[in-house]
Amino acid sequence: MVKETVKQLCKQHTELTDQDVQILQEMAFSLQTYADLSDSYMFIDCKLKPSNQAIVVAEAFPVGSTPLYNNSVIGKIVFESFEPGVFYSYRNGKKSIIRQAMTQEGIVVDQTVVPIKNTNHQVIGVLISEKQVVSPTPTGNVQKFSVVTETAEDQMTNSGLGVVSDLLMEMLILTDESNRLVYANPSGLRLISEMSEKDDVLNRDLLELLPFLRTVYEQEDDVFVFELTIQRKNLIVKKIRMREKNKSQETLLIIQDITELRTKEKELMMKSVVIKEIHHRVKNNLQTVASLIRLQMRKGMPAESRSSFEETLNRIYSISSVYEIILTKEHADDDDVNIINLTRKICSTMVLNEYNLKVDLIIEPNNNKIVTTSKKAVSIALIVNELIQNSLKHAFQGKEEGIIDVEFTVENDFVEIHVSDNGVGMKNPQTSLGTEIIHNLVTNDLNGEFLYVPREIGTHAVVNFPVGAEVEIFDE
Ligand SMILES: Nc1ncnc2c1ncn2[C@@H]1O[C@H](COP(=O)(O)OP(=O)(O)O)[C@@H](O)[C@H]1O
Ligand SMILES: [Mg+2]
Structure with a gap:
């Protein structure tokens, strides 16, 4: 049973x-x-x-x-x-x-x-x-609630409740067994006068003054909470029936005006719709630019220009990856980006046409979840893209396969991103646009450092930057 x-x-x-x-x-x-x-x-x-x-x-x-x-x-x-x-x-x-x-x-x-x-x-x-709780005096508990019966005013004043209810933002309204108004605190009185357009309201039937409260009164439950929208006002009405032995039934209403709150909520919702729309447009525009470049490439071009165009394409795709991640979020104003997911996305969208290679791309988060704002994420996306592209382009010349390893570590409030390969290593490197981009972004946007670590085989690049207020680390 x-x-x-x-x-x-x-x-x-x-x-x-x-x-x-x-x-x-x-x-x-x-x-x-x-x-x-x-x-x-x-x-x-x-x-x-x-x-x-x-x-x-x-x-x-x-x-x-x-x-x-x-x-x-x-x-x-x-x-x-x-x-x-x-x-x-x-x-x-x-x-x-x-x-x-x-x-x-x-x-x-x-x-x-x-x-x-x-x-x-x-x-x-x-x-x-x-x-x-066994109350020490016979006038305990329920009595405390019903001080405003009969000689409402006197008792309110005596108990000090009057002062408190005068100060309350909430509207307190008390009616007797035939729904006549026996007490209202100042904000309650204001509401009744405003909505009924009558001044002399005491002892009148509250449901005639404010007919919209009828549903609340008709509810049988002794305690009932209800949200009402009336005359452009949003009200939360709490109804409490106060039963006392051998006594008539009074009803206490506690009303909160949440119009402002609801308006703010709507505004916020509108704002996040607009933000989402802007993110969409940015992403779509980036995709249009990428399509134009692809079109140009298909129309034919000198072989030596091809790789520059591909590099440009990859730069655009890596920025676009950031927006793709933000757009999958439920809340539009949440523009936090998980940079490990971002790295995965960049790798999966990278254009590799130029290189006839079999490359194992390994991403090692080391149990870190590193989350940052979209602005920082764009810089990180571009840096990671440049480093991986360099490995693809320069490390495995004359080879058929190779390994590229992207590792994330966090130590002493510094994030380190390691990109290494088992290729030919740096031989008389000539800095060019890629290195310049990395240096600029690391120092100016991330406040960090970029360096190559010497190693026997291949190349090992490290970017490190402070965790700072805009970066959050979670242990996974
Ligand atoms: N992973 C790598 N393996 C071998 N050489 C590299 C690697 N990364 C960069 N280099 C060298 O550093 C140079 C500068 O790189 P970068 O500034 O990105 O210019 P780009 O890639 O356009 O040549 C490259 O031309 C290459 O000689
Ligand atoms: Mg490069």
Whole structure:
């Protein structure tokens, strides 16, 4: 029975796998024992499919105790603003202890939440244990909440709550059992007057003044959170029904105006659309330039010019690789580029027509993940491209095969890129455009050094540059 409920709720409302559900079912099965043993109220909550809310899938109340909850809470939606501990454990996979937490039902409890994990260490639910806090005075707990009944103003002033609620940005609105307005803090009053275009609002039916709140009031749940868009305003409305024994039912609304936040979000979204569009255009334009060069090459040209054109093509492709990587990202303003992936891309797009060679190109990240901004990535792309091209072009003359090795190391906050080959080695090198490009980029853009390390066979070039604020290293 318990297991069946867990299964049904999980299937209907969550994205958990059958295996995950099974783990929760086992736990739900033993929940009563835990509750009796620790003499506390136990629950299992799971995250809802699309939203950030959670749902109660199992509960157990200790035998023989005075009931903390009048009704079963299975199937109830749990909102983050009311149960922060639940969501903390969910996100961080850690235990959370909250003393004197106010539950969604308006009861003060000591609450302990631990994450429930599957074999892959993913949090699939949380186990909650609650013990009611026995209040020292009879006017504890729920009373604290309902100081604004009857003689609303007096009590607000006496308790000091009046001052606090006056300062709140949130709008507080309290209505009696027939939905008449009995209290509103200044920002609440402002909202009501502004939206209803009436000044004299006290003691009037709130739902006549603000008809859009009807859906919130009609909701049966005692606690309900709702986002409304009305007259170009975005509001988050929290409704809390305050039940007290032998007393009428009052409703407290806590309303947050999040119009500005939503506008900012939209602006940011627009901005990232524009950025993405610009990246697209840059990439497309680079590809057009490359196509024009290819066209020129096909139309025929002196043999000695061919290799210069190919080198130019490769330079364009390596810049374009940076944009290709950025464009695969989900967030357009995230322009971080993983330079090992970038190197792989450059190697795979390099034009090798000129060289009839069988080359093994080995990339060794050494477990490093090096991430940098697109600006730095363009420089690194061009440098790596020049070095690999040099090996291809000069190292293996008269040979049929060879090895080129690109290695990344990180030491003492310096990144080193080693490009080495087992070719003929440098013989009276004459610096030309390639070397000039490398030197310029390494010193000016990367603030680093470029040098050749002597070796017996072949050539070994090293570029090193400081990690700095724009480069991030991750151990993989
Ligand atoms: N891996 C290498 N193996 C052998 N010689 C190289 C290597 N890299 C560079 N060189 C030498 O250094 C010279 C300068 O390189 P570079 O400035 O890139 O000019 P380019 O590649 O246009 O000739 C090359 O002409 C070549 O003689
Ligand atoms: Mg060169």
